[in-house]
Amino acid sequence: MRNLLLLFMFVNFLLITSCKDSQKKENETEISSVAKDTVQTSEDSSVILLFGDSLTAGLGVDPSEAFSALLQSKVDSLNLNYEVANAGLSGETTASGVNRLNWVLDQDVKVIVIELGANDGLRGVPLDETEKNLQKMIDMVREKDSTIKIVLAGMQIPPNMGEQYTTKFKNIFPELAKKNHVYLIPFILENVGGVPQLNQPDGIHPTAEGHKIVAQNVWAVLGKVING
Template structure:
């Protein structure tokens, strides 16, 4: 049975999540044109035919909200891959403010290209908005199912997330358990908590208290790399 460390709600964590709830809407209030521009930049990238593709599908954490180009963790992963001379191309399909429902609606678009490894990082915005747990679980399951229907040989990594107990202990623990349970059910790899060692640390987050700084994104990349490296070596 896959286990995950419970979130310790320190003062720093409480401050982090307080800011997170306040600014969640700001991440999701982009115009449709801005969203389409982001799609065109991240989802229609041309990938060399001789490269295998790793696609990161997520929200503002994946998109690198507030940072310069190249500072988000998927781009840092690309640097790690290049340093090892591995034949993989990273595609960043992160979209700020994305929910699991929104991700389910656009997954067919991002899979127009061939993808070898699919990293699914969605759910945090669901939890902060109090979306019913079963709805979040179902949406993530449908995304996984769709990806596998498109390519049965694809390798999938699911990024785990946690939320504060604002919605009650039952909701908080139920939300946390969605990710290891789906990983076990679908036999996919799990990143237990993407924001491990970053959430709640003001030195590793931007002034909004939510989004990791470039240094924080380096730690996110390390959290992902622990799982991804083994997959690439295999």
């Protein structure tokens, strides 16, 4: 099994700090030029595609400490013929995810974990837009290959946007999972989000110890998916 090519496009503080317009344009150009080569996998393995933002990308920790690498170690320890492909991109929103998804589906994907929406929530994106984009990504996966198993990663945000917004945001994920009959990770940051010692100084991105718990949260569902 060849090593995955983990190509991360990092931006500072995806949620709290905003990039200047010129920086955004520059990043978008760079993303467009490399997105098709973001993930490379071996031909003899089925792919578990992790499609998300900086949480999936492993921002701020060594690649070997990110939950994607920990999942690969778990898969390997069980002698399962899967390769975990990290298609995380820092700063990704559901809208940009829609634009990027087809580029990373051009491989033998058996399972996709969609981990997007946090950036939308903390930027106050209208909830119907987030829901529409997540639904579009589910539809795109099924149009590409109806046999791909879809896992939707639930997300929650701090109450900064008001109780009504945060509650409705939280409910988007289980409602979409139920509507589309896809697998759901109830809250990917369970026992990590809001715990200072498990997050980096920005209070958003997990530390290496936090990623261990995230990996457990994902495997609790993913393990059943690939072994079911």
